[in-house]
Amino acid sequence: MKTQSATCKPASCQPLHAGQASRVLRLAMVCALSVPLAAIVTAGSAEAATAAGSAVPAMTTCIACHGAKGEGNSAAGYPRLAGLPADYIAAQLQSFAQGTRANSLMAPMAKALSDGQIIALAHDYSSLKPPVAAYGPMPAVAQAELGQRLAERGDWAAGIASCFRCHGPGGVGVAPSFPPLIGQSAGYIEAQIKAWKDGSRHNDPQDLMHTIALRLTDADTQAVAAWLAAQKPPASTPRHASAQRH
Numbered sequence: 001m002k003t004q005s006a007t008c009k010p011a012s013c014q015p016l017h018a019g020q021a022s023r024v025l026r027l028a029m030v031c032a033l034s035v036p037l038a039a040i041v042t043a044g045s046a047e048a049a050t051a052a053g054s055a056v057p058a059m060t061t062c063i064a065c066h067g068a069k070g071e072g073n074s075a076a077g078y079p080r081l082a083g084l085p086a087d088y089i090a091a092q093l094q095s096f097a098q099g100t101r102a103n104s105l106m107a108p109m110a111k112a113l114s115d116g117q118i119i120a121l122a123h124d125y126s127s128l129k130p131p132v133a134a135y136g137p138m139p140a141v142a143q144a145e146l147g148q149r150l151a152e153r154g155d156w157a158a159g160i161a162s163c164f165r166c167h168g169p170g171g172v173g174v175a176p177s178f179p180p181l182i183g184q185s186a187g188y189i190e191a192q193i194k195a196w197k198d199g200s201r202h203n204d205p206q207d208l209m210h211t212i213a214l215r216l217t218d219a220d221t222q223a224v225a226a227w228l229a230a231q232k233p234p235a236s237t238p239r240h241a242s243a244q245r246h
């Protein structure tokens with residue numbers, strides 16, 4: 001397979017790793033099936049715009065909240081995007097557009113993006129270096145111990161699998177589907193778990209996070225979020241290197 005995906009216009013897309021390219025193709029097919037009719041109708045002109053490099057102006061829209069380097073803004077609850085798996089980012093943008101992940105700030109912006117822009121933005125953010133600083137202070141001992149236990153070992157009596165079982169050792173994420181947990185703020189992590197509990201986020205594959213969220217008490221959620229936010233991300237996440245510019 002060639003390294004340049006057929007769905008990518010040379011002006012807007014970086015060369016892709018062969019595996020990554022086939023995932024993008026698959027993703028593009030899923031997008032084509034799931035986008036509303038209006039989006040398909042306008043896709044022709046939007047693709048032309050993407051080919052002319054409009055993904056870059058689109059990214060300047062995102063910078064206002066997600067930061068110049070995609071580092072996020074923990075005080076405001078805007079998540080980090082840098083270094084997230086490209087497929088995961090694209091899936092979330094689709095979810096905001098479709099309403100399976102409810103957010104009044106992201107919904108209008110995601111709806112305005114073409115499939116081509118979503119793929120280009122997902123790759124641009126995925127290729128940025130993840131943040132290296134911890135997001136928050138280490139919580140008090142009892143809370144830190146509970147948080148660490150849930151993250152590393154889970155709570156089998158309560159039916160909670162360890163977070164790292166899916167999100168990778170150290171919580172660095174496993175592309176394409178499991179986002180990193182470290183490098184996100186405690187407030188954001190807590191808000192997502194609450195969103196799965198109350199159903200405002202119901203986009204996760206096989207209800208994996210919904211099931212876990214329902215089993216986490218408020219104290220569990222606060223402890224695991226605070227402990228995760230206090231972890232220092234590693235300098236690089238080799239798992240996502242396939243999406244990086246070489």
Ligand code: HEC
Nearest residue numbers: 058061062064065077078079089092093103105106109121
């Ligand atoms: C006005 C502020 C704002 C702007 C501008 C903005 N976002 Fe967001 N974004 C948010 C907020 C708030 C969330 C968290 C939503 C939630 O809690 O579910 C978010 C979440 C996301 C997520 C989910 C991340 C994750 O870890 O699941 C993605 C992907 C994303 N934004 C992409 C973008 C892109 C691409 C742009 C530019 C086209 C953009 N955002 C512009 C506020 C913004």
Ligand code: HEC
Nearest residue numbers: 150161162163165166177179189192203204205208209224
């Ligand atoms: C069985 C697998 C599995 C386990 C165990 C798991 N997760 Fe997840 N988690 C997922 C998947 C899959 C997603 C992505 C959902 C989506 O595509 O929207 C996710 C997403 C998340 C997100 C959203 C991140 C973002 O950027 O928006 C948070 C926060 C999260 N998980 C926290 C946790 C915590 C805390 C634990 C441990 C208590 C945990 N997860 C355990 C599968 C798992």
